[in-house]
Amino acid sequence: MKETGKIHINCGDGKGxxxxxxxxxxxxxxxxxKVLLVQFFKDGTSSELKILRGIPNITVVxxxxxxxxxxxxxxxxxxxxxxAYQELLEKAITMSNDADVLVLDExxxxxxxxxxxxxxLVEFLKEKRxxxxxxxxxxxxxxxxxxxxDYVTEMKxxxxxxxxxxxxxxxxxx
Numbered sequence: 001m002k003e004t005g006k007i008h009i010n011c012g013d014g015k016g017x018x019x020x021x022x023x024x025x026x027x028x029x030x031x032x033x034k035v036l037l038v039q040f041f042k043d044g045t046s047s048e049l050k051i052l053r054g055i056p057n058i059t060v061v062x063x064x065x066x067x068x069x070x071x072x073x074x075x076x077x078x079x080x081x082x083x084a085y086q087e088l089l090e091k092a093i094t095m096s097n098d099a100d101v102l103v104l105d106e107x108x109x110x111x112x113x114x115x116x117x118x119x120x121l122v123e124f125l126k127e128k129r130x131x132x133x134x135x136x137x138x139x140x141x142x143x144x145x146x147x148x149x150d151y152v153t154e155m156k157x158x159x160x161x162x163x164x165x166x167x168x169x170x171x172x173x174x
Contacts, residue, residue: 005100005132006150007125009141011108014155015173017137021103022048024135029057033100036061038092040085040115041070041106046174061095063088070113078115085115093124101133108138108145122148 008024010017025035035058039046044062053060067073067081089107096102110116125148128134136145146152168174 004130005128005134007128007148008133008135008151008153009108009145009149010135010137010153010155011139011141012153012155012157013139014157015160016155017139018046018105019048020153020155021105021135021137022052025052025058025101025103026055028101028133029055033057034098035059035101035103036092036095036099037103037105038062038088038095038107039105040088040110041067047171059095059099061088061091070109070115082115085110086117086120089116089120089124093120096128096132099132101135103135103137105137107136108141110138111142111145112138112140121145 010020021037025037028035037052037058037060039060039062042062043066044060044064049060049062052058063084065084067077067084070078073081089110092102092104107116107121111118111121122144125134125145136149141152162168
């Protein structure tokens with residue numbers, strides 16, 4: 001990339017954080033850039049990943065184990081998840097050497113719940129290659145992440161079917 005790589009944050013309580021990151025990934029791959037998409041707090045079964053894995057220039061890396069929602073994890077599950085997510089982050093950092101765009105989907109949640117070593121992420125963002133574009137997604141980013149970002153976009157929920165106890169629909173929400 002000729003331009004200096006930027007840091008993006010897609011945050012908020014609304015739907016669309018991951019969707020926006022996936023759209024940027026497709027746009028980047030379509031222009032010949034190499035995209036590395038790494039998902040945290042998800043088990044790699046979201047419908048969009050089926051398509052993204054087949055797009056040239058996009059590499060998808062996920063943690064295949066599903067540890068469940070943080071608030072429902074037992075302490076031993078939290079310890080196992082923390083180790084897995086830290087290893088996944090370190091793998092993403094290493095693999096980003098061969099990428100133009102790095103998407104760290106739900107990394108903000110792992111950061112907020114201390115499911116990674118926070119310093120690892122902060123130092124990576126401070127010292128990243130100057131031409132690497134990085135997209136972070138998740139709710140409620142801490143101030144130190146916002147300060148490092150060049151773009152911060154908040155998706156704000158106004159209305160959502162979940163409020164009426166309607167479950168997520170295949171192909172639309174997952």
